[in-house]
Amino acid sequence: REGRAWLEAALAxxxxxxxVVRARARNGLANLTWTQGDLVAGAAYQEEAxxxxxxxxxxxxxxxxxxxxxxxxxxxGDHAGAIAMYEESLALSREMGAEWEIACALxxxxxxxxxxxxxxxxxxxxxxxxxxxxxxGDEVAxxxxxxxxxxxxxxxxxxxRALALxxxxxxxxxxxxxx
Numbered sequence: 001r002e003g004r005a006w007l008e009a010a011l012a013x014x015x016x017x018x019x020v021v022r023a024r025a026r027n028g029l030a031n032l033t034w035t036q037g038d039l040v041a042g043a044a045y046q047e048e049a050x051x052x053x054x055x056x057x058x059x060x061x062x063x064x065x066x067x068x069x070x071x072x073x074x075x076x077g078d079h080a081g082a083i084a085m086y087e088e089s090l091a092l093s094r095e096m097g098a099e100w101e102i103a104c105a106l107x108x109x110x111x112x113x114x115x116x117x118x119x120x121x122x123x124x125x126x127x128x129x130x131x132x133x134x135x136x137g138d139e140v141a142x143x144x145x146x147x148x149x150x151x152x153x154x155x156x157x158x159x160x161r162a163l164a165l166x167x168x169x170x171x172x173x174x175x176x177x178x179x
Contacts, residue, residue, distance in 0.1 A: 004032045023052035043072045063092040079116035103132040122152045143172040
């Protein structure tokens with residue numbers, strides 16, 4: 001709550017700060033408010049951040065704002081809207097060759113596809129992102145994607161695959177220092 005109050009005060013006192021700084025502040029405030037469960041404010045701040053990133057030519061910032069806005073949109077139940085935003089975030093990330101951001105967008109797109117009932121697409125997205133996490137060496141993100149892929153496999157009725165993926169998650173957790 002304190003971070004939210006400070007950012008809101010800083011934005012209210014904004015006296016012509018650099019547009020990217022203002023966009024990052026709004027993006028951070030959007031994520032804080034979303035984490036607090038205030039989806040309306042989170043979406044509003046993210047919708048303010050996105051055009052500022054775009055106007056400044058900050059494609060990485062725009063990709064993250066789209067991704068974060070899609071998270072909120074998905075949580076509000078608009079999976080089709082979230083998918084469109086994740087796809088735009090993914091396209092920007094691919095244009096930049098930003099591998100970690102590509103992987104994040106693929107992971108989130110897989111979750112949204114699963115929530116929208118398209119388990120075949122979700123499975124294909126997770127197959128792609130799991131290889132990327134290995135290449136990037138991010139075992140925490142890999143564990144999250146393995147867990148999400150296990151849920152997709154279960155929804156598809158492939159219980160053997162779901163169990164195999166869950167076993168990989170357990171293995172990663174057992175040898176790594178994360179929860």
